[in-house]
Amino acid sequence: QVQLVESGGGLVKPGGSLRLSCAASGFTFSDYYMSWIRQAPGKGLEWVSHIDASGTTIFYGDSVKGRFTISRDNANNSLYLQMNSLRTEDTAIYFCARGGYKYANSWGQGALVTVSS
Amino acid sequence: IVLTQSPGTLSLSPGERATLSCRASQTVTSSYLAWYQQKPGQAPRLLIYGASTRATGIPDRFSGSGSGTDFTLTISRLEPEDFAVYFCQQYGSSPKTFGQGTKVEIK
Numbered sequence: 001q002v003q004l005v006e007s008g009g010g011l012v013k014p015g016g017s018l019r020l021s022c023a024a025s026g027f028t029f030s031d032y033y034m035s036w037i038r039q040a041p042g043k044g045l046e047w048v049s050h051i052d053a054s055g056t057t058i059f060y061g062d063s064v065k066g067r068f069t070i071s072r073d074n075a076n077n078s079l080y081l082q083m084n085s086l087r088t089e090d091t092a093i094y095f096c097a098r099g100g101y102k103y104a105n106s107w108g109q110g111a112l113v114t115v116s117s
Numbered sequence: 118i119v120l121t122q123s124p125g126t127l128s129l130s131p132g133e134r135a136t137l138s139c140r141a142s143q144t145v146t147s148s149y150l151a152w153y154q155q156k157p158g159q160a161p162r163l164l165i166y167g168a169s170t171r172a173t174g175i176p177d178r179f180s181g182s183g184s185g186t187d188f189t190l191t192i193s194r195l196e197p198e199d200f201a202v203y204f205c206q207q208y209g210s211s212p213k214t215f216g217q218g219t220k221v222e223i224k
Contacts, residue, residue, distance in 0.1 A: 044204065044215055044216070044217045044218055045153075045161070045204055045206070045215040046215070047212060047213045047214070047215075059211065059212070061212055062212070095160055095161075101208075102149065102151075102166070102208040103151040103163060103166050103206060103208055104161075104163065105163045105166075105172060106163075107160035107161055107162070108160060109159070109160055110160060
């Protein structure tokens with residue numbers, strides 16, 4: 001079955017950087033759009049970024065544009081999110097999800113990112 | 118597009134019918150609206166897409182309807198495992214946006 005496992009979360013100071021990874025299995029990774037969606041503590045959901053199957057079409061939400069970079073490695077079934085210039089408002093659980101052109105039909109368990117001094 | 122869900126909290130008993138609303142600030146193109154269920158400490162799960170199509174493995178007590186700016190998720194008879202938070206999401210316009218959620222709690 002579809003499995004998405006995030007890693008790389010943690011505590012970082014404002015202005016710092018962090019790289020999230022998502023290991024995918026149970027489906028043909030190279031056939032699918034992939035996304036990062038975040039949820040601030042006790043809050044709703046925000047679509048952070050998505051990338052098409054080949055890695056050529058990319059979307060970023062306005063709140064992360066210019067600071068975050070999404071990428072993928074189809075040979076290793078992996079999705080990444082490089083997060084730079086982190087702010088306290090970036091504190092959230094970051095979910096890796098399959099899909100992204102429309103909706104997300106499978107989600108990982110999430111990685112907690114805490115930005116605090 | 119801003120999605121407004123109501124009510125914020127719905128208090129019902131198992132076996133009762135739940136009706137959740139999602140209202141959009143603009144017309145949602147082609148009824149491109151999805152519903153997700155999220156339980157505490159878990160990732161969201163896709164329930165409905167295209168406003169009314171159930172995702173794989175979703176029981177038929179869950180149904181979606183609506184078009185334009187008004188959409189509804191109905192749970193015909195609440196099972197104990199259905200008490201959770203439900204989010205709507207539109208994908209007809211960029212950026213894709215979510216509603217703030219409706220919590221269905223046990224009365």
